[in-house]
Amino acid sequence: MTKPLNIGLIGYGFMGRAHSNAYRRVNNFFELPYRPVLKVVCARSAESVKAFAETWGYESIETDWRKLLERKDIDAVDICVPNNLHKEIAIAAAKAGKMVLCEKPLSMNAAEGEEMCQAVEQAGVANTVWYNYRRVPAVTMAKQLIEEGRLGRIFHYRANFLQDWTISADLPQGGAGLWRLDATAAGSGVTGDLLAHCIDTAIWLNGSINNVTAMTETFIKERKHTISGKVEKVGIDDACAFLCRFNNGSLGLFESTRYARGHKALYTFEINGEKASIKWDLHDLHRLEYFDHGDEGKLRAWRSIHVTDHGGEHPYMSHWWVPGLQIGYEHSFVHQVADFLEGLGKGQPTSPTFREALETQKICDAVLNSAKSGQWTDVG
Numbered sequence: 001m002t003k004p005l006n007i008g009l010i011g012y013g014f015m016g017r018a019h020s021n022a023y024r025r026v027n028n029f030f031e032l033p034y035r036p037v038l039k040v041v042c043a044r045s046a047e048s049v050k051a052f053a054e055t056w057g058y059e060s061i062e063t064d065w066r067k068l069l070e071r072k073d074i075d076a077v078d079i080c081v082p083n084n085l086h087k088e089i090a091i092a093a094a095k096a097g098k099m100v101l102c103e104k105p106l107s108m109n110a111a112e113g114e115e116m117c118q119a120v121e122q123a124g125v126a127n128t129v130w131y132n133y134r135r136v137p138a139v140t141m142a143k144q145l146i147e148e149g150r151l152g153r154i155f156h157y158r159a160n161f162l163q164d165w166t167i168s169a170d171l172p173q174g175g176a177g178l179w180r181l182d183a184t185a186a187g188s189g190v191t192g193d194l195l196a197h198c199i200d201t202a203i204w205l206n207g208s209i210n211n212v213t214a215m216t217e218t219f220i221k222e223r224k225h226t227i228s229g230k231v232e233k234v235g236i237d238d239a240c241a242f243l244c245r246f247n248n249g250s251l252g253l254f255e256s257t258r259y260a261r262g263h264k265a266l267y268t269f270e271i272n273g274e275k276a277s278i279k280w281d282l283h284d285l286h287r288l289e290y291f292d293h294g295d296e297g298k299l300r301a302w303r304s305i306h307v308t309d310h311g312g313e314h315p316y317m318s319h320w321w322v323p324g325l326q327i328g329y330e331h332s333f334v335h336q337v338a339d340f341l342e343g344l345g346k347g348q349p350t351s352p353t354f355r356e357a358l359e360t361q362k363i364c365d366a367v368l369n370s371a372k373s374g375q376w377t378d379v380g
């Protein structure tokens with residue numbers, strides 16, 4: 001029998017919507033031991049959180065997350081607020097005995113992340129971090145191909161995450177929608193926001209990273225702060241590039257910027273192995289490009305695999321429409337909820353757990369430290 005799982009959502013912006021959509025749809029497409037119940041949504045403005053609750057079907061609202069955590073009718077807390085609030089809420093939620101689903105990046109830095117890991121581990125509560133790209137079917141399939149040994153020894157991993165929305169010097173920092181430009185709310189710029197995704201996928205697919213050498217740049221040094229109204233120093237990295245060595249001996253090359261005119265969310269990765277290579281592009285997310293050196297010579301070429309088949313061969317797809325019909329960005333969140341609920345039923349953790357996501361945080365710290373020192377830096 002399907003049991004209810006009462007959700008308390010904190011933050012109703014971009015991710016609040018993506019997660020609410022996932023909770024609402026998941027049981028329509030997956031047979032699961034639990035059914036999320038949209039019990040309460042919390043944000044500071046009663047008027048707008050009420051409108052959100054009506055749109056998405058939440059039963060109640062709160063305007064103080066502490067009140068939400070006191071409620072006995074909440075099983076799981078979903079943290080969809082800016083990064084500087086993750087730690088305090090996650091630790092308090094764990095102490096209140098709630099399961100915690102936290103948006104990425106786990107924390108502002110690895111030290112905070114460690115405290116969060118200890119809190120969920122001591123409380124023994126289920127936890128996961130929303131690195132959703134792992135659950136795009138083509139990316140999950142990349143993992144399967146690597147685990148099947150099809151690439152052989154891996155030599156290179158390269159990834160980019162390119163955007164162009166902060167080029168204007170008139171854009172203020174801080175406040176709703178612009179907290180990503182304010183280091184006190186975001187922790188860092190593209191490193192924690194965008195490269196964290198690339199790093200999570202990379203360590204999932206290619207194993208741990210030993211050391212890094214990085215450079216960052218802040219192109220616009222001062223911006224007006226939305227909250228103080230004053231022109232203030234910009235503390236985030238606008239662009240970051242780093243090289244690294246993976247533990248398996250392969251070399252990594254990563255780049256992210258919000259100053260790549262023409263690119264909105266160009267997340268791509270490519271992995272080159274001894275026997276085969278794979279490529280993936282978020283703008284074409286249902287396709288996995290695959291080159292197999294073992295193919296007959298005259299037919300050897302890059303294949304563009306439309307990851308939409310149903311025979312159980314293409315991950316997650318048998319739950320959706322008919323072969324050949326695509327799914328999109330929002331489905332990666334549905335898949336994460338499905339895996340979380342499945343894991344709960346089996347008493348198994350859902351990757352990435354806080355502890356696994358801490359690894360990404362340590363790499364982000366090493367990248368930022370290396371950019372400051374100009375030195376190769378070990379991942380702590």
Ligand SMILES: NC(=O)c1ccc[n+]([C@@H]2O[C@H](COP(=O)([O-])OP(=O)(O)OC[C@H]3O[C@@H](n4cnc5c(N)ncnc54)[C@H](O)[C@@H]3O)[C@@H](O)[C@H]2O)c1
Pocket residue numbers: 010011012013014015016042043044065079080081082083085103104105130131132176177178193
């Ligand atoms: N997994 C992904 O692909 C992905 C994509 C975007 C954002 N994120 C992460 O999700 C988190 C939220 O990002 P977003 O894009 O949804 O931001 P957003 O600005 O769209 O929404 C943030 C929400 O937090 C609320 N909020 C702020 N302070 C609060 C407080 N004290 N109490 C209650 N609510 C408060 C705001 O009202 C708003 O509803 C961030 O950690 C971000 O890094 C992840």
